[in-house]
Amino acid sequence: MSKLTSKKKAVYLQIIISRDGFKCFYCKQSFVKNNWIYEHLDNNPNHSEVENIVLAHxxxxxxxxxxxxxxxxxxxxxxLNHQVNLSCERESVELEGPTLSPEMDTNMQNFEITEQYITEIIQTDTSIEAKNAINAAAMLCHKKTGSGSTVAIRRYIDMLTSSEGPFMFAKNDEGKKIIIKRSGK
Incomplete structure (x- = not known):
């Protein structure tokens, strides 16, 4: 049992498209742009074997x-997926190699840029205003990778300030939302 990581998603995409085509498993309609998700057939996100994953709207x-x-x-x-032996296909794809999706590579780079930026600011200034962090990280990502939406940066910051992340939100003396280092991380 394991979660469906970004690396697995990129690797599985090739297998799933080869197996099922690039269409919604349920309605059989083709996808428009990126309007698809990875769907767990058994509804259990801890069962992330490729046999349990399809693409769906x-x-x-x-x-x-x-x-x-x-x-x-x-x-x-x-x-049916369990009956079909996919082990040969799965073994031929490296989970540790480069991803198969340029978008996935850019997302991972942008997450790293955002994390590094916030880490550096907090090391010197002890905090950063959340709004400024979003806009500045988006600009840095855009400059370095050509892509950097504030929506994506908000998601990265939400991850970085989650209970497992190295940072947390707080309020400064003026009542503004800031990001600070989580104690013990």
Missing amino acids: QSCNLKKRNDCDMQIMAMEKLK
Whole structure:
């Protein structure tokens, strides 16, 4: 049992497209741009073997929760995937090598840029205003990778300030939201 990491997503994408095509497993419609998600057939995010993963529209994923036919369809697909021996395909793909998606590489680079920027500022200034951190990191990412949306940077900062992250949110004397180093991290 393991989580579906960014590295696995990139590796699995090639296998899933080869196995199922680049269309929603449930509605069979092709995807437009990046309007797809990785769907766990058994609804358990801890079961992240490629046999348990298909591509789906977010709306179909949500609909599946209350649709018995879609749930049966998912269980039948899971059973079929387990019957088909995918181990040869899986072993031929390196989980430690470069990702298969330029977008995934850029996302990982931008996360690292954001983390490094916040770390450096906090080491010298002990805190950074959250709004400034988002805008400055987005600009740095845009300069270094050609991509840097504030929405993505907010997500990175949410990760970095999660209970497992090295930083946390606080308020300064003026009541503004700031990012500080989490004690013990």
